[in-house]
Amino acid sequence: WTAGFSNSLKDTLPLNLRQDAEINPNKLTIFHHPSNNERVDIQHGSGFFDVGLAHEIALHEYNPTDQSINIIPKLNGETKLVVKDLCLRSKQAAMAEISVVGVHRVELIVDDKVQKGNSITAKVRLVDQNGSILRANSKLIDVTVVPSQKINENILTISKIQKANSEEIFFNLKGKEVGTIAINAIASTNVTKVKSTSKSVQVFPPIRLNPRNITLLIGAKFQILANGGPNQPDSQVEYSIENKGTKIANANS
Secondary structure, X not given: OOOOOOOOOOOOOOOOOOOOOEEEOOEEEEEOOOOOOEEEEEEOOOOOEEEEEOOOOEEEEEEOOOXXXXXEEOOOEEEEEEEEEOOOOOOOOEEEEEEEEOOOEEEEEOOOEEEXXXXXXXXXXEEOOOOOEEOOOOOOOEEEEEEOOOOOHHHEEEEEEOOOOOOOEEEEXXXXXXXXXXXXXXXXXXXXXXXXXXXXXXXXXOXXXXXXXXXXXXXXXXXXXXXXXXXXXXXXXXXXXXXXOOOOOOOOO
16 A cells, blocks of 8 residues: 555445335315415425426416415416426426316205294305315405395395304394295306305294183183285194193194
8 A cells, every 4th residue: 555545445436225206285175266375395305396287277386496386377277386496306397286166056055934033043054166165265255145136125134144164154044024035045256256156045024813812701701813924835833732631622724
């Protein structure tokens, strides 16, 4: 050996082990609205990627600084987000399933009768093209319950009930005037307007017995009339007596 050198030579090489690139989350459902967008992130990999969408139902904006991808919806449908690592050889490209959905159907669930002065609750569900219930975002979707026609629109007072973390939208319906009214639920966005099937609600007067007080001799009979209540034959009046010593001879509704 030459003087000044040791009897062994060595060098070091830094080795950086990386996992294949992944997209988080790998499944994304985004509501179709011009001002809506969702973010996904690329995890692992070399940090140098080619990003694209299989179908042009959405736009994507890739930020290499933090490896984030912004998804902006254009059309309803399904597509895949594909990320290819430009520096590392992987078995397959990283992919995420992207579903752009809109309001396909509006369902209105409500009782068909309410007593004047009382209230009932109506529920509205928004269903997308895949049959899944949409969680309504008040910033993106305006949901209302309105009379189908302006005729007799004062029969009900309709107001929205605020309930957090619910997939359904709730409305309070208060009987104001006696009558029958048809109502619809409407979901409106900048893209479309979808209406539910009409539902009829009857506002009926309270049931009142006439006369209000009776004094009877033992064995005597007296006719009592019931006024008000829902329209017949949709409903029937059922009579009952608290005192078991008194009997109803005949009840004709």
